Each structure stands twice: as structure tokens, then as C-alpha cells.
Amino acid sequence: MIEFKGVAKSFGRTVALDGVDITFATGKITGLFGPNGAGKSTSLKLITGLNRPDRGEVMIDGKDPLDSKVEVAYLPEIDHLYPWMNIRQAASFVSSFYGDWDEKRYHELLPFLNLDEEMKLGKISKGQRAKTKLLLCTSRRSKYLLLDEPLSGIDILTREQIIQTLIRDFREGEQSIIISTHEIAEVEGLVDEVVFLDRGRVRLQGDAEQLREERGMSLVDIMKEAFRYAN
Amino acid sequence: MPTSNWQRFSALYGKEMRELRPEIIIVVAMAVLICLTMYAKSGTDARDLLIVPIFLLMGLAGFLPFVASFKLLGREWSTNTIYLIMSLPVRGGMILGTKLAALISQYLLGTLVVIAAALFWVHPHLPEIVNSLNAMTGSQTKLVQFIPGIAMAYLLSLTWLFYLISVSFLSQLIGKLFTRFNGVITLIVFLATLAFAGWLMDLSRSFCQFSSSFNILGPGLQSSLQQAMVFMGVNSAIYFVVAALIMVVSILVYRYRIEL
Amino acid sequence: MEFDLARPIYQQIIDHYKKMMIRGELRQGDKILSQREYAEKEKTNPNTVQRAYREMESMKLVETVRGQGTFVCISPEQLTMIRHEMAGAVMESCVVEMKALGFTDGEIRERLDGALQAKKEAVNDD
Numbered sequence: 001m002i003e004f005k006g007v008a009k010s011f012g013r014t015v016a017l018d019g020v021d022i023t024f025a026t027g028k029i030t031g032l033f034g035p036n037g038a039g040k041s042t043s044l045k046l047i048t049g050l051n052r053p054d055r056g057e058v059m060i061d062g063k064d065p066l067d068s069k070v071e072v073a074y075l076p077e078i079d080h081l082y083p084w085m086n087i088r089q090a091a092s093f094v095s096s097f098y099g100d101w102d103e104k105r106y107h108e109l110l111p112f113l114n115l116d117e118e119m120k121l122g123k124i125s126k127g128q129r130a131k132t133k134l135l136l137c138t139s140r141r142s143k144y145l146l147l148d149e150p151l152s153g154i155d156i157l158t159r160e161q162i163i164q165t166l167i168r169d170f171r172e173g174e175q176s177i178i179i180s181t182h183e184i185a186e187v188e189g190l191v192d193e194v195v196f197l198d199r200g201r202v203r204l205q206g207d208a209e210q211l212r213e214e215r216g217m218s219l220v221d222i223m224k225e226a227f228r229y230a231n
Numbered sequence: 232m233p234t235s236n237w238q239r240f241s242a243l244y245g246k247e248m249r250e251l252r253p254e255i256i257i258v259v260a261m262a263v264l265i266c267l268t269m270y271a272k273s274g275t276d277a278r279d280l281l282i283v284p285i286f287l288l289m290g291l292a293g294f295l296p297f298v299a300s301f302k303l304l305g306r307e308w309s310t311n312t313i314y315l316i317m318s319l320p321v322r323g324g325m326i327l328g329t330k331l332a333a334l335i336s337q338y339l340l341g342t343l344v345v346i347a348a349a350l351f352w353v354h355p356h357l358p359e360i361v362n363s364l365n366a367m368t369g370s371q372t373k374l375v376q377f378i379p380g381i382a383m384a385y386l387l388s389l390t391w392l393f394y395l396i397s398v399s400f401l402s403q404l405i406g407k408l409f410t411r412f413n414g415v416i417t418l419i420v421f422l423a424t425l426a427f428a429g430w431l432m433d434l435s436r437s438f439c440q441f442s443s444s445f446n447i448l449g450p451g452l453q454s455s456l457q458q459a460m461v462f463m464g465v466n467s468a469i470y471f472v473v474a475a476l477i478m479v480v481s482i483l484v485y486r487y488r489i490e491l
Numbered sequence: 492m493e494f495d496l497a498r499p500i501y502q503q504i505i506d507h508y509k510k511m512m513i514r515g516e517l518r519q520g521d522k523i524l525s526q527r528e529y530a531e532k533e534k535t536n537p538n539t540v541q542r543a544y545r546e547m548e549s550m551k552l553v554e555t556v557r558g559q560g561t562f563v564c565i566s567p568e569q570l571t572m573i574r575h576e577m578a579g580a581v582m583e584s585c586v587v588e589m590k591a592l593g594f595t596d597g598e599i600r601e602r603l604d605g606a607l608q609a610k611k612e613a614v615n616d617d
Contacts, residue, residue, distance in 0.1 A: 012410065029536055048318050050491040070233055070320035080314035082246070096242035097319050099232040160534075167530050172537045188496050189535045209499040209539065218496035 001026045002047055002144070002176070006056035009042055016042040018200035019056065024193075027173040031191035031208070032180040033223060038197040040180040041077065044146045047178075048074045060144070070098065073142035075133045077149040083122025087115060087132055094136050105169070106139035113161055127158040134162055138169050145177045151186050163190065184220050196223055203227070239321055240329060247303060247333035254299055258292045258341040262348040269352055285349045292341030296334040296392060300399040303330045308407065314491060323485035327478065331396055338392055342385075380456055383463045390470035397477035398424045404484045428473050435469050492533055500535060504543035506577075508552065512565055513574050521563045523553060 002024040009017045017039045024030050032040050045051045046058045049065035060068040081090055087110075095101035110117065113131045121132065130150065137145060151159050167190070170177060179187050194211065196204040203226045204211075208219060215222055265284050272280065307313040316326060353360075361374045401424055406417030492507060494500050511517040523529075526544050530537040544561065547553045551569065555561045565573075589599050 028538060045491060050314065050317050052490060069318060072318070074314075074318045076314050078311050078314065080311045082312055082315075083310065084249070093242050093246060096234055096238045097321065099234055163534055164531065167534060167537065168527075170537055172541065189494055189500060192536055192538045209501055209542075212497060213499045213502075216497055221497070 001061060002178075003059045004043070004046075004056065005059070007046065007053045007058055008055040009039075009046065009051060009053050015200050017046075017053075020197075020200070020202050022195055022202060022205065024176060024178055024195075026176050028192035029170065029177045029179065029190055030193045030195060031184065031187055031219070032178055032195050032197065033182070033184050033219070034197035034203075035182055035227075037199070038182075039200045040182075040197055041148050043197070044074070044076075044148050044178065044180055047144070047146060048072055068144075071143040073137040073140050073145045075137050075145075075147045075150055077152070079121075079129055079133075081121050081129075081132070081136075084120070086118050086120045087135070088117035090121060090132070090136060091117075091139065095139075098140050098142070100141045102139055102141055105141075106135070109135050109139060109165065113165065127154050130154050131158060131162065134165060138165055141171070141175075143175060145175060147177070147179045149181050150179065151181065151183065159186065163187075166190070184223060188219050191219075194219060196226055198227060233320070236325075240325060243321070243325065243329035244332055247330050248336065250303060250306070251299055251333055251337045254295050255337055255340055258288065258295065259344050261288055261291075262344050266348050266351065281349065281352055285345065289342065289345045289349075292345050293338065293388065293392070295341065296338040297395045297399065299337060300330070300334055300396045301403065303334065304400060304403050317489075317491060323482045327400055327482055327485065330400075331393070331478070334396055335389070335392065338389070342388075376456070380460060380463075383460050383467070387463045387467045387470075390467040390474065394428070394470045394474040394477075397474040397481065398428065401477050401481040401484070404481055404489060408484075408488055424477065428477065431473055432466075432469050436465070494533075494535070501539050501543040501546065504529075504533075504535075504540060505547055505550075505552075508543075508547060509573055509577065512552070512563065512570060513577065517563050519563055519565060522560045523563060525560060 002022075004017075004020050004022040006019050006021060007017050008015075008019045020039070020043075022043070032043060034040055042051065046053055047060065047065055049069055058065055060071070065072075082093075085093065091106055095103070095106075109115075113135055115128065115131055115135060119128065119132075121129065124132070130153075134147075134150065137147075150162060154162070163186075166177070179191065181187060188208075191208050194204070194206060194208050195202060204222070211219065211222055217225070265281070265288065269281055307316055357374060361377070398421060402417045402421035405420045406413040409416050494503050508517070508523070517523065524532065526537060526540045529535075530540045533540075544553070544555075548555065552563070552565050553561050554564045586599065589602070594602070
């Protein structure tokens with residue numbers, strides 16, 4: 001379980017998170033939604049240990065994020081892999097650090113995602129880069145999987161492949177996935193829980209199905225309403 | 232089951248060496264080029280023609296790793312691969328340590344290739360060189376006796392490189408703590424650290440001089456060669472210790488202060 | 492299958508299976524897709540599918556046999572009951588909507604006969 005207790009984080013004068021309390025349930029897919037600048041990427045970076053909170057604490061199973069990196073697979077929005085590596089070299093590099101690397105799954109996913117081991121990361125299309133990042137994350141049987149805008153700027157067919165890969169390999173009950181995106185419609189059918197962030201604050205948190213039942217609206221509409229009231 | 236530290240070290244070290252590949256190739260290629268040129272122009276004049284390019288190449292081989300230290304660390308930020316590095320389950324010590332190891336490897340490879348190239352051509356004339364050196368200094372030293380001195384000089388150059396690289400890492404990391412003017416701040420910290428460390432080293436040298444066990448101006452030592460050996464040895468140790476301290480500070484900065 | 496995202500998805504999965512059973516597409520003893528297969532096919536969350544399957548098991552519509560899969564185990568009485576339930580729900584929402592549009596009981600009956608007639612004619616034309 002990942003917990004944020006009174007977490008605040010600012011970058012210069014920009015307040016990214018303003019004292020938030022969030023619990024990301026174990027074994028579920030959580031949608032971290034909100035407009036750009038809401039604090040979603042910052043939240044994921046705090047979990048991965050790339051940032052430290054100014055106030056409050058972030059705990060992963062009761063431990064500091066810096067001690068939990070081995071259990072976390074992180075897919076950032078930016079291209080963070082070495083452009084001179086090809087896919088095989090990148091896989092070899094990443095797998096050297098994690099005991100949960102599944103070589104068999106890696107070889108199954110390659111053709112499924114239409115990727116070739118010889119492809120050089122600096123020379124492939126945006127969609128192929130997105131799939132490569134996903135490949136390297138999901139070839140690990142990690143406890144936590146954090147995806148920051150995994151579908152943005154990706155063509156429809158590639159999106160389908162990405163969503164299919166996520167569903168196929170999701171170990172429900174054991175693995176926790178957090179998908180951060182501003183395009184809720186894309187992943188509505190996929191999430192168990194939702195956390196809506198707006199300008200560093202939590203607008204809404206809860207079980208997706210329960211919210212649908214209570215409000216008779218899709219998550220997209222629920223968010224629109226939540227933000228209308230906020231403004 | 233987590234992967235072994237050795238596996239992680241190899242992966243990082245291999246990656247760093249691959250980044251340094253162009254620089255290493257340049258030095259090796261130029262050494263080969265010089266050798267080939269000498270071969271093409273072989274004759275008694277070859278030895279004299281060799282000296283200048285070999286010296287220049289030696290300087291390059293020695294200087295490139297220091298320059299590369301800025302590329303190895305700085306590039307992680309400019310290509311965003313720092314996101315990958317910082318999310319890996321490894322300590323800052325291993326991240327900076329593998330970069331240091333790769334840079335030292337680059338230095339060793341480059342300088343030893345150049346030395347090998349030089350020796351290959353010069354070795355028939357070595358007795359001649361030794362004799363003229365002896366004639367100049369009025370001593371009777373044999374070739375073999377020069378070797379420890381040369382080895383010690385090389386060791387000194389290695390500790391000097393370690394020192395420069397540690398200052399480079401520290402100043403770059405501190406520069407990264409600031410969102411603006413980080414180039415200027417890196418430069419300032421670099422110069423300031425050199426100045427501070429220089430002062431620290433002068434302090435420790437004077438301490439050694441006044442310490443009875445290290446009295447290098449004492450009457451006990453026989454030749455200038457032995458004096459030089461002790462002098463180089465003490466300096467190597469001092470550079471090593473100061474460099475190690477600066478590395479520790481760098482590691483602490485990386486662990487506790489660096490963010491994305 | 493397109494899910495209506497304004498209603499709980501697990502409920503829609505159950506309804507989907509109920510309809511297949513009522514229409515006779517799934518009969519007693521038939522094997523249904525495993526949770527994982529269903530989730531992959533419909534591109535939906537495996538947890539949601541698990542919830543739906545659990546509900547169906549507690550409603551005794553299906554049962555899971557370890558190592559073999561999940562099978563339809565609905566009894567004829569249950570089937571009839573569900574048919575009536577679903578019919579009731581459809582009819583109720585129809586009446587509510589028509590009333591909301593301002594139609595009287597008599598007008599609604601007329602409309603219903605008309606619609607049934609039109610269906611019959613469409614079938615005859617095929």
C-alpha cells in the first residue's frame with residue numbers, strides 16, 4: 001500500500017501538491033486523474049523517490065520510497081532511455097537491476113507489441129518508444145507499476161496494444177498499478193479506484209464502480225462536475 | 232531475489248564505457264596512426280620525429296578523461312536518462328563509482344597504449360638515453376632503477392586524475408541543485424573546491440614536512456631519485472585522501488539533495 | 492461489447508451473461524470464458540470481472556470448478572425468474588419514460604400494439 005500523509009511539494013513558487021492525503025489501494029488499478037499541472041506527475045515522482053516531499057510523508061508498505069525502488073516499475077512521460085541502446089541492450093541493462101525480471105514474458109511481449117530487439121531507441125517512432133518503455137516495465141513482475149501518461153500522443157492501434165498488455169499481465173490482488181493521465185476516457189473501463197487531483201488538492205477519491213452507482217455518471221462526467229464546483 | 236551488486240556494477244560500468252567509446256577510439260587510433268607514419272618513414276631520424284606527437288598524444292590521453300567526466304555526468308540530465316538512473320535500486324556510491332571507474336579505465340587504456348607505442352619505437356635506443364641522462368646529472372643509475380620512479384610518477388598522475396574527477400562531480404552536482412545559472416555555479420564551485428582542496432593539501436604537506444618520520448630534506452636519503460620517490464608518494468596519498476573525501480561529499484549531495 | 496460508463500460495469504457484465512442465458516445462447520453446463528479471458532476480450536479491469544463472476548456465483552448462476560473453469564449452472568426455475576425480472580425492469584423503464592413524455596395509459600397500450608405489429612410485419616417481409 002502506498003500512502004501520502006499531509007504531503008506538500010513546491011517547485012520554486014509553483015505549488016505542485018498542497019498537503020494531500022491519499023491511499024493507493026493494494027492489488028488494484030488506480031486512476032490518478034486531473035488537468036495538467038494538477039500534481040499527478042509529481043505524485044508519481046514522489047513514489048519513485050525522484051523527489052522528496054517538503055512536508056508530510058510518502059510511505060510504500062511503511063517504508064521510505066528510497067528503500068523501495070526495487071519494488072517499483074516507473075514509466076515516465078518523457079523518453080528516459082539511452083538513445084544509443086537497442087531494445088535488447090536496454091532490456092539487458094534493466095534486467096541487471098531487478099530480481100523480478102521475467103525473461104519469458106519479455107520474449108512473449110516483443111512480437112505482441114511488434115517490436116524488434118535490434119531497434120535502436122533513438123531511431124524509432126514515438127509509439128514504438130512508448131511500447132518499449134511499457135515492455136521494459138511489464139517484463140518485470142513488480143509489486144508497483146506507475147504509468148505517467150502512457151497513452152498520450154500515441155495512435156489508436158498502439159493504445160489498444162498498450163491497454164491489452166496491461167490487462168493481460170495485471171496480477172490482480174498482488175500488483176498495484178497507478179495510471180496518471182488527463183485523458184480519463186481512455187482508461188475509464190480499466191480503473192478500480194480513482195483519485196481526482198486539481199491544483200495540488202484531492203477533489204475526489206473512491207471506488208470507480210461505487211461512484212458510478214451513486215452518481216449515475218461516467219467518471220469523465222463526474223470529474224467535469226467536480227471541477228465545475230471547484231471553480 | 233535481488234540481483235547481485237556485481238551484476239549491477241557490470242551493467243553500469245559497461246554502459247559508461249560504451250559512452251566513452253568515441254574518446255578511447257580517438258586516442259588508440261591516433262597512436263596507431265603515429266606508429267604507421269613512423270613505420271612508413273623509418274630510419275634513424277624516426278625517433279626524433281616521434282617525440283612531439285607522442286607527447287601531445289600523451290597529454291590528450293591524460294586530459295580527455297577529465298573532460299569526459301563532465302560529459303558522463305552532465306549528459307544524464309540533458310538526455311533525461313537521469314530519470315532511469317535515479318529510479319534504479321542502487322546507491323549514489325555505485326552510480327558515481329562506476330563513472331569514476333570508467334574514467335580511470337579510459338585513462339589507463341589511453342596512456343598505456345601511447346606508452347606502448349612510444350616504447351615500441353624507442354626501446355632500441357633506451358641505453359643511449361639513459362647514458363645521456365647520467366652524463367647530465369653525474370650519476371650512475373641503471374635503466375632498471377628508473378622504473379620505480381616512473382611507476383610512482385604514473386601513480387601520482389592517477390591520484391591527480393581521481394582528484395580532478397571528484398571535484399568535477401561535486402561541482403556538477405551542486406550546479407544541478409540550482410534551476411538557473413547552473414553552468415556558472417558549476418564553474419564557481421569547481422574553482423572554489425580546487426582552491427580549498429589546494430589549501431588543504433598545502434597544509435598536509437607542511438605537516439608531513441615537519442613530521443619526523445617524513446623528513447624528506449633529512450640527511451638519511453641517498454639520491455635525488457629516492458627523494459623524488461618519497462615526495463611523489465606523499466603527494467599521491469594526499470591527493471587520494473582529499474579526492475576520496477570530495478567523492479563522499481558528492482555521494483551525500485546526490486543522495487540527500489538531488490531531485491528531478 | 493460497449494459498456495455504459497455511467498453505470499457500474501460489473502453489473503453490466505452480469506446482465507450480459509443473464510441475457511445470453513435467457514436467449515438460450517448459454518445453457519446449463521456450458522463453459523464460460525475465464526475471468527482473465529473475459530477481461531482481455533472486453534478490455535476491462537480483471538478486478539471488475541472478478542467481482543461480477545463472484546456475484547454470479549453467489550446468485551448460483553455459475554459455478555467454478557478448480558482446474559476446469561467456470562460453468563453455467565442455472566436451474567430452469569431461476570431462468571424463468573430472471574426472465575421475469577429483466578422483463579419487469581425493461582417494462583418499468585419503458586412506462587416511466589413514456590409517462591415522462593406525457594403519454595396516457597391508453598396511448599401507451601396503443602403504441603405497444605403498434606410496435607408489436609410493426610415487428611411482425613418486418614419479420615414477414617424478410
